[in-house]
Amino acid sequence: AQSVTQLxxxxxxxxxxxxxxxCNYSSSYSPSLFWYVQHPNKGLQLLLKxxxxxxxxxxxxGFEAEFKKSETSFHLTKPSAHMxxxxxxxxxxxxxxxxxxxxxxxxxxLMVKP
Amino acid sequence: xxxxxQSPRHEVTEMGQEVTLRCKPISGxxxxxxxxxxxxxxxxxxxxxxxxxxxxxxxxxxxxxxxxMPNASFSTLKIQPSEPRDSAVYFCAxxxxxxxxxxxxxxxxxxxxxxxx
Numbered sequence: 767a768q769s770v771t772q773l774x775x776x777x778x779x780x781x782x783x784x785x786x787x788x789c790n791y792s793s794s795y796s797p798s799l800f801w802y803v804q805h806p807n808k809g810l811q812l813l814l815k816x817x818x819x820x821x822x823x824x825x826x827x828g829f830e831a832e833f834k835k836s837e838t839s840f841h842l843t844k845p846s847a848h849m850x851x852x853x854x855x856x857x858x859x860x861x862x863x864x865x866x867x868x869x870x871x872x873x874x875x876l877m878v879k880p
Numbered sequence: 881x882x883x884x885x886q887s888p889r890h891e892v893t894e895m896g897q898e899v900t901l902r903c904k905p906i907s908g909x910x911x912x913x914x915x916x917x918x919x920x921x922x923x924x925x926x927x928x929x930x931x932x933x934x935x936x937x938x939x940x941x942x943x944x945x946x947x948x949m950p951n952a953s954f955s956t957l958k959i960q961p962s963e964p965r966d967s968a969v970y971f972c973a974x975x976x977x978x979x980x981x982x983x984x985x986x987x988x989x990x991x992x993x994x995x996x997x
Contacts, residue, residue, distance in 0.1 A: 860984075867925065867928055873922060
């Protein structure tokens, strides 16, 4: 079975400093992994996805994530936080052999201080 | 493309009333998902359709909840009778399922915020 664990429910950074949102996954298969972002009172938007191609995946708004099989991790990073990055971020694993179903992590709320 | 469209965006109703949430997926997509988001339980998958057929409804909380997809461009989620604990944001998402290839992206609608008094 596939699952994801987001290690921090809240992360607070200062504007201009790096962002690290941690995610570990569990999967019986080579997984497909996603990061989604949800701004307040909005729907979820895809940031990036990994589907067994390059292990370093670049997404929108300067975010990237690195798939590390040995660590079963898929951490999301950004070199320099912007106020507009304040949102909730979800790490998601695609459930193979279950159609197109996704399993969501519990979410990490990113706060950006001026 | 307009993306996934949901209506209404906000719904306030009284306990015991019937509530119908609507979703129009992205044209050409063959998979549709209904999710519920609450502070306590996070994001939960309620039901999933593929080619208009319900594939997995194990997330539907109880018989008060029902979902239909009469055609490829429309789905409804109905709650009858509604209860205060049903208050949540309900999201619809759609994707194009490619058999044998994982990682198909789901595109989410803006959600319907339901409040049951």
